Amino acid sequence: MLLLPTLALVTLLVFSIIRLLPGDVVTLMMSEQGYAGDKAKLEQMLGLDQPFHRQYITYIGKALQGDLGVSFWTREPVLDEILRRLPVSFELAVLAMFFGVLIAVPTGIFSAVRQDTWLDYLFRSAAIGGLSVPGFWMATVVIVSASIWWQWVPPMRYTPFARDPVKNLSQLLLPAIILGFALSASVMRMTRSMILEVLREDYVRTAWAKGLGESMVIARHVLKNAMIPVVTVMGLQLSALLGGTVIMESIFVLPGMGKFLLDAITWRDYPVIQGINLFLATSIIVLNLVIDVIYGFLDPRIRFG
Amino acid sequence: MKPDNRGTNEVLPHVSRRSFLETGALGLTALASIDPRAAWAQSKGEAKRGGTLVVRSGPIRGIDPHMETWATTLQVVHQTYNALLKFNHDGTKILPDLAETWEQKNDITYVFRLRQGVKFHNVPPVNGRELTSEDVKYSLERQMTNQPGKFQHAYFFLDKLAGIETPDKYTLVFKTREPYAPFLNYIASPWTVIVAREVVEKHGDLQRHAIGTGPFIMQEYRRDQEAVFVRNPHYFKKGLPYLDEIRLQYVIDPVAATAAFRGQQTDISYVEFADVSSIKSTNPKVHVAEITTMFPIVLRTRPYDEQRPNKPPFMEKKVRQAIQAAIKQEDFIEIVRSGWGKTMTGPIPTYRTPWALPASARPEFDPKKAKRLLTEAGYANGFETELIVGSPGDNVKSAQVVKDQLAKVGIQVNLKPMEMAQYYNKSYSFDYSMSVHTNLTGEEPEEAIRPYYGSNSTYYRWGNREIHRLIDEQARILDQKKRVEMVHLIQRMLLEDAPNVFLYTPVAHYGVQPWVKNYTVPVNAYDQRYEEIWLDGKRA
Numbered sequence: 001m002l003l004l005p006t007l008a009l010v011t012l013l014v015f016s017i018i019r020l021l022p023g024d025v026v027t028l029m030m031s032e033q034g035y036a037g038d039k040a041k042l043e044q045m046l047g048l049d050q051p052f053h054r055q056y057i058t059y060i061g062k063a064l065q066g067d068l069g070v071s072f073w074t075r076e077p078v079l080d081e082i083l084r085r086l087p088v089s090f091e092l093a094v095l096a097m098f099f100g101v102l103i104a105v106p107t108g109i110f111s112a113v114r115q116d117t118w119l120d121y122l123f124r125s126a127a128i129g130g131l132s133v134p135g136f137w138m139a140t141v142v143i144v145s146a147s148i149w150w151q152w153v154p155p156m157r158y159t160p161f162a163r164d165p166v167k168n169l170s171q172l173l174l175p176a177i178i179l180g181f182a183l184s185a186s187v188m189r190m191t192r193s194m195i196l197e198v199l200r201e202d203y204v205r206t207a208w209a210k211g212l213g214e215s216m217v218i219a220r221h222v223l224k225n226a227m228i229p230v231v232t233v234m235g236l237q238l239s240a241l242l243g244g245t246v247i248m249e250s251i252f253v254l255p256g257m258g259k260f261l262l263d264a265i266t267w268r269d270y271p272v273i274q275g276i277n278l279f280l281a282t283s284i285i286v287l288n289l290v291i292d293v294i295y296g297f298l299d300p301r302i303r304f305g
Numbered sequence: 306m307k308p309d310n311r312g313t314n315e316v317l318p319h320v321s322r323r324s325f326l327e328t329g330a331l332g333l334t335a336l337a338s339i340d341p342r343a344a345w346a347q348s349k350g351e352a353k354r355g356g357t358l359v360v361r362s363g364p365i366r367g368i369d370p371h372m373e374t375w376a377t378t379l380q381v382v383h384q385t386y387n388a389l390l391k392f393n394h395d396g397t398k399i400l401p402d403l404a405e406t407w408e409q410k411n412d413i414t415y416v417f418r419l420r421q422g423v424k425f426h427n428v429p430p431v432n433g434r435e436l437t438s439e440d441v442k443y444s445l446e447r448q449m450t451n452q453p454g455k456f457q458h459a460y461f462f463l464d465k466l467a468g469i470e471t472p473d474k475y476t477l478v479f480k481t482r483e484p485y486a487p488f489l490n491y492i493a494s495p496w497t498v499i500v501a502r503e504v505v506e507k508h509g510d511l512q513r514h515a516i517g518t519g520p521f522i523m524q525e526y527r528r529d530q531e532a533v534f535v536r537n538p539h540y541f542k543k544g545l546p547y548l549d550e551i552r553l554q555y556v557i558d559p560v561a562a563t564a565a566f567r568g569q570q571t572d573i574s575y576v577e578f579a580d581v582s583s584i585k586s587t588n589p590k591v592h593v594a595e596i597t598t599m600f601p602i603v604l605r606t607r608p609y610d611e612q613r614p615n616k617p618p619f620m621e622k623k624v625r626q627a628i629q630a631a632i633k634q635e636d637f638i639e640i641v642r643s644g645w646g647k648t649m650t651g652p653i654p655t656y657r658t659p660w661a662l663p664a665s666a667r668p669e670f671d672p673k674k675a676k677r678l679l680t681e682a683g684y685a686n687g688f689e690t691e692l693i694v695g696s697p698g699d700n701v702k703s704a705q706v707v708k709d710q711l712a713k714v715g716i717q718v719n720l721k722p723m724e725m726a727q728y729y730n731k732s733y734s735f736d737y738s739m740s741v742h743t744n745l746t747g748e749e750p751e752e753a754i755r756p757y758y759g760s761n762s763t764y765y766r767w768g769n770r771e772i773h774r775l776i777d778e779q780a781r782i783l784d785q786k787k788r789v790e791m792v793h794l795i796q797r798m799l800l801e802d803a804p805n806v807f808l809y810t811p812v813a814h815y816g817v818q819p820w821v822k823n824y825t826v827p828v829n830a831y832d833q834r835y836e837e838i839w840l841d842g843k844r845a
Binding site for chain 2: 073
C-alpha cells in the first residue's frame with residue numbers, strides 16, 4: 001500500500017514549495033490590506049510563527065481528523081469550499097470524458113480497421129488538430145463566434161444538476177464537448193495504434209480464419225485486448241481534468257476547483273492550496289486504483305494479490 | 306519601520322489596488338468612474354415596475370462595508386445600505402440620504418437631522434425596526450475601530466472626531482478635534498453606511514450578511530458566483546425601487562463577459578476596448594459609455610523615507626526630472642490603450658475639477674532637456690536600472706514603452722515583470738529602483754496624494770517633509786478655494802520633485818442594454834445604485 005507514503009510526500013512537497021515561493025502571504029496581507037498592524041501578530045494569527053515541521057505536523061494531524069483549516073483570506077473552512085466546488089469540477093470532468101470517449105473510440109477503431117483510407121487520414125488529422133489546438137482557444141473562438149453571429153452564449157448562471165438537469169447541462173455541455181474533443185485526440189490515437197497492433201496478433205488471425213464476421217472480431221477479440229493502454233490514458237486524462245479546467249471554468253463561469261486553486265496560488269492562500277492538492281492527490285490515487293481494477297475485467301490474466 | 310495600524314488606516318484609500326490589478330481590465334468594470342461628459346441617462350417614458358437586472362460583477366472578497374476595500378463590495382453595499390449623505394452622479398455635489406438636513410455650526414461641529422420612519426429590512430434580527438441616531442453613532446464608531454488590520458476605513462474619522470452625540474432619536478452632533486476639511490466627503494462615502502448593531506452581534510461581522518435600510522434585500526450570496534437581491538417593499542423612498550430583483554453575476558473572464566453581454570445575458574457590463582466597435586455593429590441599440598477611470602498609471606522612482614534613504618541615481622532630483630522630461634504620455638495612450646486613455650497633469654486625474662492641475666501645468670516632453678539634466682546630474686552617458694511590474698496586464702505594456710522612451714535618452718531599463726504576489730511583496734518592501742503602478746484616487750482629493758506622498762503613507766514612500774507638512778495642512782483648510790490652492794501647490798511641488806511620472810488615466814467602457822432605463826453611468830467610481838433603474842422590453 002503506497003497510498004499513505006504517496007500522500008505524505010505530496011503534502012510535504014506542496015507544503016514546502018508554496019512556502020518557498022517568492023512573495024509571502026504575511027507581507028501581502030500587511031501591505032495590501034493592512035490586515036494587521038503588527039507582522040508578528042499576523043504571523044501568529046495565521047499560525048505561521050511556528051517552525052516549519054511543527055506547522056506541518058499540526059496540519060497533518062488536523063487533516064487526518066477531516067479539518068483542512070480555514071482560508072487565510074476569507075476565513076471559511078477549506079473543506080466546505082472544496083466540497084462546494086467539487087461537484088462542478090467532477091461533473092465537467094466526467095462529461096468531458098464521456099464526450100472524449102464517444103468521439104475517440106469509434107474514430108480510433110474505424111481508423112485502424114480502415115487503415116490508410118481517406119477517412120483514416122481525416123480522423124488522424126482531426127486528432128492532431130485536437131492535440132495542437134489548446135482548449136481555451138477553442139472555447140474562446142466558440143463563445144465569441146456564437147455571440148457575434150447569433151447573439152447566443154450558454155447560460156452564465158450555474159444551476160446544480162439536482163435542481164434542474166436541463167439548465168445544468170445546457171451550461172456544461174459546451175465546455176464538456178470542447179474539453180472532450182481535446183482529450184479525445186490522444187485517446188483516439190492510442191485506440192488506433194493499439195487496435196492495429198492487436199489486429200496483427202495470431203489469435204485475431206485465427207478468429208478471421210474461423211470465419212467470424214468483422215464486427216465480432218473487432219468487438220470480441222480486438223477491442224477488449226486493445227483497451228488496457230487506452231483505459232490507462234483515459235485515467236490519466238481524467239485526473240488531469242479534475243484540477244486542470246481553470247480556463248474553461250473562467251470562460252464558462254463555472255464555480256469549480258480549478259479557478260479556486262489558481263486564485264489561492266495567486267494570493268498565497270496556503271490552507272486552500274494544500275487542501276485542494278491533498279484532494280487531487282487522493283483522487284488520482286483512487287482513480288489509479290479504479291483503473292487497476294478495470295484491467296482485471298479487461299484481461300482476466302491480470303490477477304491481484 | 307513597521308506601519309502601525311493607525312498610520313496604515315489613515316492613508317488607505319477606498320479601493321485596494323489588489324482588486325484592480327488582480328483582474329486587470331476587469332477591475333475597471335466595477336471600479337470605473339466616468340468623465341461627466343460621458344454620463345448617460347435614459348428615462349423616456351413612464352417607469353415600469355418589475356423585472357430582473359443582471360449586472361456583471363468582478364470578484365467580491367467580502368461584503369462588510371466597514372472592513373472591505375474592494376469596489377466590487379460596493380455593488381452589494383449600494384443595494385442594501387444607506388449612508389447619511391451621498392454624492393451625486395458626477396461626484397461634484399453632496400446630497401441627503403438618511404440625513405434630511407445637515408448643518409455646520411462652526412469649524413468643528415456638524416449637526417445632522419435624520420429622516421423619520423426609515424426602517425431596516427424586514428428580516429431577522431432587525432425585523433424592520435426603525436433606524437435611529439444611535440444606529441448612526443454605532444456605525445461610525447464601528448467603522449473607526451482601531452483593531453489591527455480589520456476596519457479599513459477607520460482612517461476617515463479615527464483621531465479626527467472628538468465626539469458623537471445623540472440628543473434625540475433623530476439628531477446627531479459630530480465634533481471634530483480640529484477643522485477637518487474631508488469630513489463631509491467621508492460622511493458621504495459609500496463606505497460610511499449605517500448598519501444595525503444586532504446584525505453585527507448575531508453574525509460576528511458583516512462579511513456574509515448585508516442587512517440595512519437599502520432599496521434591496523439580499524436573498525442569496527455565493528461569493529464567487531452571484532449575489533441575488535429582491536425589492537425592499539418598505540424602502541423609505543416612496544415608489545422605489547422599480548426592479549423586483551437584481552443579480553450580480555460574477556464573470557471573471559473579460560472575453561466571456563463581453564460574449565455574455567452580447568448574448569444579452571447581462572444588462573450592464575464592462576466591455577473590452579477592443580470589442581467596442583464590434584459590439585456596436587452586432588448590437589447597434591446597445592449604449593456603450595466611455596468612462597475615464599479613477600486609476601492613474603504612474604511610473605515610480607525609488608521610494609525613500611528616514612529608514613531607507615534614497616540611493617543614486619534616483620536621489621538626484623535632476624535625474625528624476627530627466628525621466629519626467631523623457632516620457633511622452635501620448636505614446637502610452639496610443640500603444641497601450643489604442644487611444645483609450647487621458648493625459649495627466651499631476652496625481653489627481655484631470656476630470657476632478659477644481660482639484661486637478663490645469664493642462665498648462667503638465668510637464669513637457671523634451672528629450673533634449675532630459676539629456677541636459679542627466680549631464681548636469683553627472684550621468685552624461687546615462688545609466689542602467691531595473692523596473693519591476695506586476696504581470697499580467699496593461700502595466701507590462703506600459704513598462705515596455707517606458708523602456709523604449711528612456712533608452713532614447715541613454716537610460717537602459719531592464720524590465721522585471723513578476724507575478725502579482727511577488728510584485729506586491731517587492732513593491733511594499735519599498736526596495737526597488739523603478740516600477741509601473743496603478744494608483745487610486747477618490748472623491749476626496751487627498752486620497753490621490755496622502756497615501757502616496759504624505760507622512761505615514763502606505764503605498765509609496767516619499768520623504769519630502771515639506772510635502773508631508775502641506776498634505777497635513779490642506780486637510781485643516783475649510784475654505785474650499787484656499788484648499789484647492791493648497792492642493793494645487795502640493796501637486797506642483799510633486800511635479801517639481803518628480804518622485805513619480807504620471808503616465809495616463811485609462812478610459813474604460815460600460816455596455817448598457819437598450820431596455821435598461823433611467824441608469825446614469827456612474828461618475829463616482831462607487832456609485833452603483835440601481836434603485837431608480839427600470840426595464841422596458843426584453844427582460845421586464
